[in-house]
Every structure is written in C-alpha cells, then in structure tokens.
Amino acid sequence: MIILKFAADVISQLKKVRLTKFSIGFVPTMGALHKGHISLLEKSKQVCEITICSIFINPTQFNNADDFKKYPVTLEHDIYTLEKNGCDILFLPDITEIYPDGIISKKHFDLGYLETILEGKYRPGHFQGVCQVVNRLLEIVDPTHLFMGQKDHQQCMVIKRLLELENLNIEPIICPTLREENGLAISSRNLRLNEQQREEAAEIYKTLLSIKQKIKPGSLHHLKKEAEEYLIKRNFKPDYIEIAEANNLKPVNEWDGIADLIAVVAVFINDVRLIDNILIKD
Numbered sequence: 001m002i003i004l005k006f007a008a009d010v011i012s013q014l015k016k017v018r019l020t021k022f023s024i025g026f027v028p029t030m031g032a033l034h035k036g037h038i039s040l041l042e043k044s045k046q047v048c049e050i051t052i053c054s055i056f057i058n059p060t061q062f063n064n065a066d067d068f069k070k071y072p073v074t075l076e077h078d079i080y081t082l083e084k085n086g087c088d089i090l091f092l093p094d095i096t097e098i099y100p101d102g103i104i105s106k107k108h109f110d111l112g113y114l115e116t117i118l119e120g121k122y123r124p125g126h127f128q129g130v131c132q133v134v135n136r137l138l139e140i141v142d143p144t145h146l147f148m149g150q151k152d153h154q155q156c157m158v159i160k161r162l163l164e165l166e167n168l169n170i171e172p173i174i175c176p177t178l179r180e181e182n183g184l185a186i187s188s189r190n191l192r193l194n195e196q197q198r199e200e201a202a203e204i205y206k207t208l209l210s211i212k213q214k215i216k217p218g219s220l221h222h223l224k225k226e227a228e229e230y231l232i233k234r235n236f237k238p239d240y241i242e243i244a245e246a247n248n249l250k251p252v253n254e255w256d257g258i259a260d261l262i263a264v265v266a267v268f269i270n271d272v273r274l275i276d277n278i279l280i281k282d
C-alpha cells in the first residue's frame, strides 16, 4: 500500500494509474476503522481495479466541539488494517492539504429540504461540512466509484445530491450496514461506549426491528410514540425517531402500504450520539 500525504502526489500517482486502469474506487473515512469500513474496501476491490481510501477527521462537519475532540483516533491500527485488507493507496492528508485557503468555506451547497430535517436539523452545518470535504477529496482523487455505508442513509443522499450539484460523473455505491452480534450498528463512535453501554445500545436496533415487524398501513403515530417511549424508558435521549419515505426522507404519518419507508433514529447514551436506520419494504 502506498501512503500519500500530499494532494499533488495523489493527483500525479492516479494520473499514472489512469494510463492502464479504468476504474478507481474511493472510500473516504475519518479513521477509527472497523468492519463496516473494511466491507466498503472489499466492495471497491470487487468492483474497481484500484482502491484508494482516505483518512481525515474533518473539523468542519462537527457541530459540537467536544464530539470533534473526542473523535476516536487509531491511526496505527487503521494503516495496518488497510494494508492487510489490500487497499492500494491511502491518502492521509493534514488540514492544509484539504483546506489550503482555510476552513471557512466560500461555497454553499444547495441541499434544500435534506438539510432541514433529521441529522440536518439536529446537527446544523454538518452536511455543509460533509459536502465541503467530500467535494475537495473528489477533486483530488477523481474516482469512478464512491463507496458509502447505508448506516449514514441521509449522508448518502446528501452526497448523491453533491454529485448532481457538481456535475460529477461518479457512481455512488451504498453498502449494507454491518452489525455486532447483538444488532448494534458498527460505528467508530462505539469505541466511546463501555461494555455495558454496548449491550444497552443493542436496544436501538431492537426498536427499529420492532417498528418493521409491527408496521401496518394507516396511522403511524402510535408506532412512533411507542418506539420513542421504549427508548426513553431505557435511558436513551432521542434526538429523533422517525418513519419516512426512503427516497426523500419526508416523514410519513399515514402509510398507504405501498411507499418504501425507512425508520431512522438518533439517540444519546450519555454524551455519545448514535444513529441507525432500517429499510421497510413490504
């Protein structure tokens, strides 16, 4: 695996690659790598001739300074894991490579409705920061395929919108959420949970599964309320628990039994915020 720290080196390395290879898969990450990231890398290796991963903890997407400070860093382990799993190139930039003109963005990405709901509502500015960094990374890497995880459903939608806004001919590929044995969605933030909290956090997925099992056409009000009460009773602090249309995230209160739905949740366990979702198809 080649490790590159400078944008100019990535650009010139990939220029050479493009002479003989047609597909370049890109897996952007913020490190603290886990099985979910590795599944993206594996998918990219199946689909593309070359795979490049990046590790950069992007300050502009954290709306909470403490969350940024406490974001887990496991760089040595990450490099070892990427190498072991056959990553071809690791881009490991520092902040000046990503934001040579400083972190204040002059560009606003028109994400419309997506920015006003759920993660957009509870994490103001978060998706502008995601777009800012992903846009810059795509400018440097210029991949043919971009690999992302279904766990961040709304982020996947935002990044698809970014590709449209910037007219980028890149194929987004969304990979399934990986889970612990108890159902907890695998996430870098799980590293901030102790053993007991990890067990308790399994209730999040149980709640989503229960929505999926119980849902029926008609009013969804009771189901949402029941799920929220269930989580509160178990000491989670929910930001939201919502059932929405899967393709646009508009909340659904009356279900026609036909539209594809997604149940989405964001909760705190102490000061650790976890998100998860489940697709509901009949």
Ligand code: PAF
Pocket (backbone or CB within 6 Å): 028, 029, 030, 056, 058, 061, 130, 133, 134, 152, 155
């Ligand atoms: O999902 C993440 O890890 C980040 O939001 C991303 C896409 C790498 C941008 O910093």
